[in-house]
Amino acid sequence: MRILNRSEKLALALPILAAAGIMFFSQKAQAQHLETVPYVDLEKYAGEWFEIASFPQSFQRGCTCTKATYSANEDGTINVENTCNLPDKGTTKTATAKAFVEEGSGNAKLKVQFFWPFKGKYWIIDLADDYSYAVVGHPNRKYLWILSRTPVMNEEVYQKLVASVTEKGFDPSKLEKTIQCD
Numbered sequence: 536m537r538i539l540n541r542s543e544k545l546a547l548a549l550p551i552l553a554a555a556g557i558m559f560f561s562q563k564a565q566a567q568h569l570e571t572v573p574y575v576d577l578e579k580y581a582g583e584w585f586e587i588a589s590f591p592q593s594f595q596r597g598c599t600c601t602k603a604t605y606s607a608n609e610d611g612t613i614n615v616e617n618t619c620n621l622p623d624k625g626t627t628k629t630a631t632a633k634a635f636v637e638e639g640s641g642n643a644k645l646k647v648q649f650f651w652p653f654k655g656k657y658w659i660i661d662l663a664d665d666y667s668y669a670v671v672g673h674p675n676r677k678y679l680w681i682l683s684r685t686p687v688m689n690e691e692v693y694q695k696l697v698a699s700v701t702e703k704g705f706d707p708s709k710l711e712k713t714i715q716c717d
Contacts, residue, residue: 568674569672569674569676569703569704570703571640571644571659572641572643572659572660572661572662573643574641575642575643575659575662576642577607577613577636577642578607580605580662580666581605581606581607582604582605582684583602583603583684584602584604584605584683584684585601585602585683585715586680586713586715587668587683587688587693587715588680588681588693588710588712588713589679589680589681589710590678590705590710591709591711592678595619597621597622597624598619598620598621598628598713599619599713599714599715599716600618600619600620600713600714600716601617601713601715602617602618603615603617603618604616604618605634611636612634612635613633613635613645614631614632614633615631615633616630616631616632617629617630617632618630620716630649631649632649633647633648634646634648635647635648635654643658643660644656644657644659645658645659657671657673658673659671660672660703661700666684667684668682668683668684668688668692669681669682670682670696670699670700672700672703676704676706679700679705679710681693686715686716
């Protein structure tokens, strides 16, 4: 049996590495595809939204009565104010951010920046015609929020949204309902 020299090994390894790279990046691209709604009227979207359910995140640990308020800034960005109660501490937690609309997305893809230079993807993947509910996700399927204009959502509507996000590749077992204030 002949032992291959270094350049022969490299010549054999390159096509295998290239094929593996193509497979990896094509799977990654498929996993990252997430369809958004075609258009969001930002004036109608503005205002207060109550979190009905979400994938738990460390930055929301211990939160109840979670809501977000969106308003237009003069520079074309969107002001985001998230609040929640921390019952264990008897306090309210507030986080403010600025959202930027991704050009060509019909206002359905936003990049939210809580602190510079980091921006997170905030994609609106479902939206009621009357803007009574919205579903926001991230293409990596690790972030998901079901939002409503009211602190309580009709169970039939909620189940319809859970079925929809499941079809979009989100794991419904990770969803946790949010305790809302009356």
